[in-house]
Amino acid sequence: MVAFTSKDVARLAGVSQSTVSYVMSGKRPISEETRRRVLDAIDRLTYEPNAGARALASQRTNVVGLVVPFGRGVDTTGLLPFIETIAGAARARDHDVLLVTTDEGSAGIRRLAGRSLCDAIILMDLHATDDERLPVAASVRTPVILIGVPEDPHGLHCVDLDFGQAARLAVDELAATGHDRLVLVGHPGEIIERDLNYVRRFYDAARVAAAGHGLPLEVVAPVEWGRAAAGETADRLATRVAGRLGVIIPASNTVQPVVHALTARGVVPGRDLSVIGLLTDAAAAEAEPPITNVSLEPRDVSRRAMETLFRLLEQPAEAPRPPRVDLVAPQLTRRQTVMPAP
Amino acid sequence: MVAFTSKDVARLAGVSQSTVSYVMSGKRPISEETRRRVLDAIDRLTYEPNAGARALASQRTNVVGLVVPFGRGVDTTGLLPFIETIAGAARARDHDVLLVTTDEGSAGIRRLAGRSLCDAIILMDLHATDDERLPVAASVRTPVILIGVPEDPHGLHCVDLDFGQAARLAVDELAATGHDRLVLVGHPGEIIERDLNYVRRFYDAARVAAAGHGLPLEVVAPVEWGRAAAGETADRLATRVAGRLGVIIPASNTVQPVVHALTARGVVPGRDLSVIGLLTDAAAAEAEPPITNVSLEPRDVSRRAMETLFRLLEQPAEAPRPPRVDLVAPQLTRRQTVMPAP
DNA sequence: TTGAAAGCGATACCAC
DNA sequence: GTGGTATCGCTTTCAA
Secondary structure, three states, rough: OOOOOOOHHHHHOOOOHHHHHHHOOOOOOOOHHHHHHHHHHHHHHHHOOOOOHHHHHHHHEEEEEEEEOOOOOOOOOOHHHHHHHHHHHHOOOOOOEEEEEHHHHHHHHHHHHHOOOOOOOEEEEOOOOOOOOHHHHHHHOEEEEEOOOOOOOOOOOOEEEOOOHHHHHHHHHHHHOOOOOOEEEOOHHHHHOOOOOHHHHHHHHHHHHHHOOOOOOOEEOOOOHHHHHHHHHHHHHHOOOOOEEEEEEEOOHHHHHHHHHOOOOOOEOOOOOEEEEEOOHHHHHHHHOOEEEEEEHHHHHHHHHHHHHHHHHOOOOOOOOOEEEEEEEEOEEEEOOOOOOO | OOOOOOOHHHHHHHHHHHHHHHHHOOOOOOOOOHHHHHHHHHHHHHHOOOOOHHHHHOOOOOOOEEEEOOOOOOOOOHHHHHHHHHHHHHHHOOEEEEEEEHHOOHHHHHHHHHHOOOEEEOOOOOEEOOOOOOHHHHOOOOOOEOOOOOOOOOEEEEEEHHHHHHHHHHHHHHHHHOOEEEEEOOHHHHHHHHOEEEHHHHHHHHHHHHHHHHOOOOEEOOOOHHHHHHHHHHOOOOOOOOOOEEEEEOOHHHHHHHHHHHHHHOOOOOOOOOEEEEEOOOHHHHHHOOOEEOOHHHHHHHHHHHHHHHHHOOOOOOOOOOEEEEEOOOOOEEEOOOOOOO
């Protein structure tokens, strides 16, 4: 039960091996007659080209390397939509996805590029500064697209949600509905320590926007993840309820628990204080109660990243297009957790 | 900036190309002196072997194909630990993971095998009966390991949690603590329709175990996913509270919402009725209140699958070991949602 | 419009 | 212990 090769197809179709190749790639005009015979032979043998041989000869693997944040206590919330969308976009162009985990660090990138395991790499979960993988990513022959915007992109293409704009949307909405104090529920220490790029972008923009409205902004940060953290956070928020308090929660997986914990303490979001979360529309709409949210748009971000990637692969290496920062606009959707303007 | 080849390494080390190969593979004794010189050259050139060439020559890709349930409204709850563990195990043996999504159906398997994209395939998310991918998986040269146990495994190796045992653990515990009626909260229609293998295994075993204890067992199934379903389910459960009611919830992502919804209705699990959920220990322990659970052990299951996979790859194809069904034992952990025996 | 043949970069057999 | 070289299965140039 040995696999067939293009030679077998050629023999069966009564043509040369190169003709089989050209029929498959379409890189050369083929008479209708020959094409039919070849396709027929391919079909009868259920022939599939050997990926290794093809990669060796063409210098193209038709594989996209994806570096995802697994391993050591990393936040994988909301990771699946990214992977899923990227896999789908890859498949639509007859590419496959090779998964590499963040905990390999720059070694993973070196391997992907050095062994020619893929044609391009998508890198997620970037630190805002001094990500050891960035210099490596920038020095490698294989093109790399970043999902995220580090302070120094090292000349690489970046795609991400506009977290600055997300923060502004939330602050502006709370200002417009007459709130007089804002609390930003910070990420737990472990996330802060990893200095993720988007965290920083969100905080900074929130501070600037709040200042612009003349609103005091306080950061309340839980010690760690989990329900306990939500309870602790709710307690601290409860003590601050007075006047019109607006709470912004950028860590998507704490939004729901905190809202619950508040309600359990008799502090009802939308009545006693306001909450705006940064989470996907699906999660916000399905929550009980539905949460006013700024969307994360993981699918749009992934899609745009893949567009950039294929654009890069299509154009000749001699005409490198200037790297750019491609930001996806978030959207604010009003649901039930913000008090209406008085 | 062209990549170096083993030829370059050979030249720099003053040896033949084959010697370089043998130094890397260790398939032949090499004098300490030569080995040092070669390793040194490899190092200085930061040489990495070309994956395509290696695969072509050796018939080994060092890649594991992983077919995961993405796409069309599929349940991806708890998928990440599987992917993560599999990726880790692969990496530990210098293998990479190629991701293929379920929505490709058998085409994905044909491609992985036909193009020789990987050395072995792990298939998840199996239907209990008539999974169109199984005949294909069984007919392909590439070895396939199933995570899940379909009714007819088509001669393939299966690894999974022992869902039958899981159901028995739950029923036995409720029987032992003096419950007189059991309710099994069913999966939503969409899941049932997909006829997932583990769902059926759990239900059947639960029925048998309940009958063995002489306990009535009723199945209450929500119409669909989401919070709304949890509320609806809680309502239906609330009407059944009387005597000592034991509730078993095998769909891990509904356990928490249903417990919440019950509590919100003044029906407290652990006081007014009992709840045992099928979910990971981490999720159960972190829940509020901590939920008595039967564990899912995704990491153990994945680990065992990878062990089987590498065992298969190591042994010569002529000595095929009899396929077996490898079941991982779940464990019941008592927390706060089961009423103590009267 | 098609075919012959030279690589692509490893592995592993056959010699020595 | 080491080197030479055929080979893996495809792509692509050169020729016709």
